Amino acid sequence: MTKTGNEDSIRVAVSAVTLTLRRESEEESPHIVLPLVRRTREPHLGDWALPGGWLDAQEGLEEAASRTLAETTGLAPSYLEQLYAFGAVDRSPTRTISVVYWALLPSDAVDRQIAAYRAAGHAPENVQWFEVADLPPLAFDHAQIIHYALWRLRNKVGYSRVAHGFLPPEFTLAELRDAYEAILQRRLDPANFRRQVEASGTLIPTDRFRTGSHRPARLYRYNTDVELADRGPLAPEETRTP
The missing domain is CATH 1.10.10.10 (Winged helix-like DNA-binding domain superfamily/Winged helix DNA-binding domain)
Structure with missing residues (x-):
């Protein structure tokens, strides 16, 4: 195979769309929320993004998704499934393919896991939870990724x-x-x-x-x-x- 000259510059990242339900009071219906991380470096400095990181050469994709999610947010989901691989050429300044997983968690498990994470001396940095119907502007193509995850969720619930x-x-x-x-x-x-x-x-x-x-x-x-x-x-x- 003839190289085009840019194969060595392609990097693989993993991200997770982590969804849970939250209700403000017993009288209100719950809504779906997810954690986002504020970026601390360019590109998209200061913008919100999905939790994720680079794939290590010695780990599998699902292992990497679990690791980066735990490191970033302190969460360990009860359900983790590969969503899609996003690899548009112009999605990032450097050629990056993102393998995205989606995860589901009960709200009580979210509270327990974050409490245990803090008790162990850690604190999720730059992490905030948002309702999926009211998301801030997002880095890269992460708005498209979340939209696709919600579409998949609504389709799967029927079967x-x-x-x-x-x-x-x-x-x-x-x-x-x-x-x-x-x-x-x-x-x-x-x-x-x-x-x-x-x-x-x-x-x-x-x-x-x-x-x-x-x-x-x-x-x-x-x-x-x-x-x-x-x-x-x-x-x-x-x-x-x-």
């Missing part, structure tokens, strides 16, 4: 249990419906939703109930024999054999 990535191990049907409504950006009829999810066979009722200001609501868990999402013929990287 997989991807909404489970936003929920704790046990949850009420109302909490599950809240997750679906946040993803789809529309209200769902509670009675129809209950019938559909109970008929799906993916939920297992427990003998426990959520108590509070309203009447007790039964807690459910997902049937763990059903995958979070269909990854196709490829297993997660850590379980593959050479």
Whole structure:
């Protein structure tokens, strides 16, 4: 193969679109938020960007995505899937291919992980959480990347249990419906939703109930024999054999 003279200048980066649900009060519906990092160097000095970093020659892509996300934000997602490889020639001043993952986390897990990160003497620097419907101007093509991640999420929710990535191990049907409504950006009829999810066979009722200001609501868990999402013929990287 004949070199064109610029192959050696191509670099590979990994980034993560990390999504969780947040509600301001019990009366309000939750909305999807994600962490962004303010850049401290050129290009795009001072702009917000997705957490990420360079791929190390000795690590796999998913390993790199997990590492850079943990180093930047202190987060370890319950769900991590490769989203897409973005490699437009003009996306960066230097030729960079970004392999982007998307991650889902329950809000309580976000709070625990950030608290543990701070307790260990670390602090996420230049990190701030934004609602996906109200993002600031972003560096590079990161707005396009986030838009694509949300499109994928809305498509997957119709044929997989991807909404489970936003929920704790046990949850009420109302909490599950809240997750679906946040993803789809529309209200769902509670009675129809209950019938559909109970008929799906993916939920297992427990003998426990959520108590509070309203009447007790039964807690459910997902049937763990059903995958979070269909990854196709490829297993997660850590379980593959050479």
